[in-house]
Amino acid sequence: MRVLGVDPGLTRCGVGVVDGVAGRPLTMLGVGVVRTPADAELGQRLVAVEQGIERWLDEHRPECVAVERVFSQHNVRTVMGTAQASAVAMLCAARRGIPVALHTPSEVKAAVTGSGRADKAQVGAMITRLLRLDAPPKPADAADALALAICHIWRAPAQNRLQQAVALHTAQATASKGRTA
């Protein structure tokens, strides 16, 4: 499975592509940052984020896009930009029919380090080890994007089984309703 991880942001939007399946060594296919100038108009910055994400989708053709789930309890000013950048990333993927998955920061940290409260250095160290890199990817947004992609590759099998179970249950419930009606 090839996954594009996106750590959304207006000033720096981390992007990283990882290929692999749970239980096997993973491969990094690319990592980078989509930047937009802080003094540009908001609409123009969103267009720049869209163009950046589109380039990554064109080049790597991921099967899934994993985006960090944004919460609004954080810094008020930052969170709006993060929500808007994440909307653009989700839009780009959904427009192409690519499934979008959202993972919280603590799910991502727990997936790659074993602890939902790990710090940036710990996440960077694990990314370096898991992807067999020479040094931690920089900036931190780029490392976080790779962590999101890895988190999704590892969590996806369990999530898919859960979704299939729910779908099966719903189908059975509908069928039994049909019989009693």
Next chain:
Amino acid sequence: MRVLGVDPGLTRCGVGVVDGVAGRPLTMLGVGVVRTPADAELGQRLVAVEQGIERWLDEHRPECVAVERVFSQHNVRTVMGTAQASAVAMLCAARRGIPVALHTPSEVKAAVTGSGRADKAQVGAMITRLLRLDAPPKPADAADALALAICHIWRAPAQNRLQQAVALHTAQATASKGRTA
């Protein structure tokens, strides 16, 4: 000046087009709501908002898009959807090179009713009068979109004068710096 007002939302995104200039009677060219199903996936909902906004831009070719400025002190769940829908509206406009203006809810209320704390009924009543309609536009999101467009038509001349003054001041400061350097 022809302005598309957008009251952003994922479930209901109000849209309204108003033509006119400050100090002259205004004309409503269209009003409506872009809806997306609450049970659809977030990415799909953003695609539906994009398609809806694109249709309004295609049909009415506005010279400016006025979007409600989103604050995050409101309901946490709602505000994320609002921020994401507003990002899509701004993206659609900026991609076409159409200027985007943001106005706060109290600026909009103050513009059309004279009070920044006016209620929905008061805004609806004034929209009805200013656009010479038979009844207040429904739902409230549609009326709010028209109010945004009117607010922008009335505020734009002052904003433009302010921007020109700032630009002139900056140019003069740069020029005098150049002389003393």
